[in-house]
Amino acid sequence: MTQALDLSRSASLADVDLAELATVSAELERKPASAAVRWAWTRFGTRIVLASSFQDSVLLDIALKAAPDIEVVFLDTQYHFGETLEYVESLKQRYDINLTIMQPLVEPDELWRVDQNECCTLRKVEPLARALDGKQAWMTGLRRTEAATRAKAPIVGLDVGRGVVKVNPIAPWTDDDVAAYVQDHALAVHPLRHQGYQSIGCWPCTQPVGEGEDARAGRWAGTGKVECGLHGWPEPRERHVDVDRADDHSGDSR
Ligand code: SF4
Numbered sequence: 001m002t003q004a005l006d007l008s009r010s011a012s013l014a015d016v017d018l019a020e021l022a023t024v025s026a027e028l029e030r031k032p033a034s035a036a037v038r039w040a041w042t043r044f045g046t047r048i049v050l051a052s053s054f055q056d057s058v059l060l061d062i063a064l065k066a067a068p069d070i071e072v073v074f075l076d077t078q079y080h081f082g083e084t085l086e087y088v089e090s091l092k093q094r095y096d097i098n099l100t101i102m103q104p105l106v107e108p109d110e111l112w113r114v115d116q117n118e119c120c121t122l123r124k125v126e127p128l129a130r131a132l133d134g135k136q137a138w139m140t141g142l143r144r145t146e147a148a149t150r151a152k153a154p155i156v157g158l159d160v161g162r163g164v165v166k167v168n169p170i171a172p173w174t175d176d177d178v179a180a181y182v183q184d185h186a187l188a189v190h191p192l193r194h195q196g197y198q199s200i201g202c203w204p205c206t207q208p209v210g211e212g213e214d215a216r217a218g219r220w221a222g223t224g225k226v227e228c229g230l231h232g233w234p235e236p237r238e239r240h241v242d243v244d245r246a247d248d249h250s251g252d253s254r
Pocket of ligand 1: 124
């Protein structure tokens with residue numbers, strides 16, 4: 001089924017000075033991930049959301065320590081593994097999460113069998129657009145080493161397609177950095193990690209990967225598809241618009 005989608009509702013909200021973003025991003029490269037969260041929370045306050053896929057809880061742990069009130073968005077595609085939903089519930093027990101669960105506007109169907117791009121649009125891209133309605137920025141756990149398509153992701157940049165700022169506090173982190181943080185902070189691990197799943201999305205489109213395989217090789221395996229449409233870094237255009245400062249929204253001084 002194809003339907004007209006309005007993916008541009010947030011497009012007018014985040015006109016920003018690209019030079020400012022580049023400067024901030026470069027400075028944050030030399031600081032811990034929590035500094036990026038604090039900057040984002042100070043800059044945008046309640047006008048930023050953290051989008052979590054709940055594959056792990058590294059960014060969640062960092063973010064909720066630095067900005068406890070930040071809104072966390074989970075895109076419930078209706079095709080998550082039961083283990084993922086259980087993991088979300090377990091993290092709700094551990095953390096006081098300001099959690100928003102976004103549902104697609106469509107019922108469960110078989111579209112993923114015939115048109116995965118359209119399925120991702122309906123179940124991920126469109127719900128995210130609604131979650132970003134009225135927001136000026138979003139935060140993700142995207143990392144450069146996850147895929148070639150993510151290799152140039154800045155810590156702070158402009159999400160040109162959505163017209164909002166995108167903050168990736170752990171963009172420079174390696175797999176070893178993630179593993180070390182999980183161990184040092186005794187974080188709960190997604191149960192499917194123990195079964196060879198290194199990147200975890202919807203069950204119809206996710207497989208475990210073998211030793212030495214790329215972590216995302218199990219996503220849409222054999223189809224050539226590598227991204228769901230949430231992430232992408234087109235060359236930025238020169239633009240400058242007005243984003244109100246949100247210094248008064250800072251909820252964390254640590
Ligand atoms: S990952 Fe698969 S099931 Fe999930 S939204 Fe995309 S195509 Fe649909």
